[in-house]
Amino acid sequence: MRLAATLGDLGEQKIIELILRPRYTTAEFRFGDDCASVRVPNGAAWLVTTTDPCPEPVAALIGYLDPYFRGWLLATINLSDLAAAGAEPLGLLTSLVLPADTAVDSFSRLLDGIDDCCATAGTRVIGGNIKEGQKWELTATAIGTCDTSPLSRSGAEPGDAVLVIGDMGSFWAGYFAKTRGLVLPSEHDDFVMANVLRPQPKVAVGLAMRRANLVSACIDNSDGLYTSLSSLARANGMGVRVDLSSISVPPPVAAVAELLDVSPERFALGWGDWQLICTTRSSNVEAVRATCNEIGVPVTTIGEMVSGDSVQVTHLGRAGQLITLDSQRFTPDSWFTTGLDAYADRLLTGTIVNSPKTPKE
């Protein structure tokens, strides 16, 4: 019996789990991590690879039309997967489809954004392809190596702490500051716009985590906290318990939340900040914290791995399941389908915790 007629009937997660995973899993190949890693024949090292297209940057949607930011995002999306594997980047391949009437200056700005982001991650463009097309379609492939096993989405045990590496909430604070016309002191403005315009792939800290052998599982937070935590839970056959009151946001993010009269952890639920989410034995939490401090990246313990299969949260004294802020492709209720405004509205005012007793917040 056929499961479904179209990809849209399945949604991204089922396409991956029911079609791609059984087809591509082998005894030697671990399917399903942020990167695909293969052993170099006759060598000890792992070749770590990933490929992703660049969607319309939110930066462009809110008026930052400089192609520099599009190029930067293209590099971040791909290098962030290398970061989640703890890989050392070898280089980036870009496949650029552009209309013939694209100004050479725009093209140069695009390349500047890609190159500057690569440079912050200690790597560079090593090749790619350029083709004429009706509209901008940008894809990249990042390649890296690991001299020990790459970090994986699986490997966690019940009781492991769940940590977010990277600042939380900046992206949405920046988005709401711009779209709701807030006037911020310039240093706050710069801070909250950094992740909207130039989000950093956490390559150095991912590499340090693998080398120090500190984390049991790792995923990049490309799709938002709920989606990333449920992927982490699924990959480990476990649940995740999160206390949202443990989320602390930087002062400029807190200031935006105050101006909008919402609790700041709302901003941390969405995608955009490109953190790593790691699990670690509780005895290693301090060592992870020390390594992050050395590199200068903030880290927050948000919860722990538990038996079960769901993402349980407590927020303002209420316990339940974290709401699904869906970020899947091929589904009607995903933000890709319903649009950015609907996603932003749900972040700002929607129910956060689905509790059986109190369905409305």
Ligand SMILES: Nc1ncnc2c1ncn2[C@@H]1O[C@H](COP(=O)(O)OP(=O)(O)OP(=O)(O)O)[C@@H](O)[C@H]1O
């Ligand atoms: N066309 C495909 N063929 C083989 N494997 C695939 C294909 N598409 C996705 N996968 C694999 O499915 C797994 C899950 O992919 P997923 O898109 O969730 O990862 P990701 O690239 O880290 O996410 P994102 O797109 O949010 O950055 C990955 O291991 C990926 O290699």
Ligand SMILES: Cc1ncc(C[n+]2csc(CCOP(=O)(O)O)c2C)c(N)n1
């Ligand atoms: C500035 C900026 N930051 C973040 C985003 C959002 N975003 C970009 S890639 C991605 C993961 C999955 O996408 P895909 O399924 O295309 O791989 C998401 C959620 C954006 N549009 N603009």
Ligand SMILES: [Mg+2]
């Ligand atoms: Mg990823």
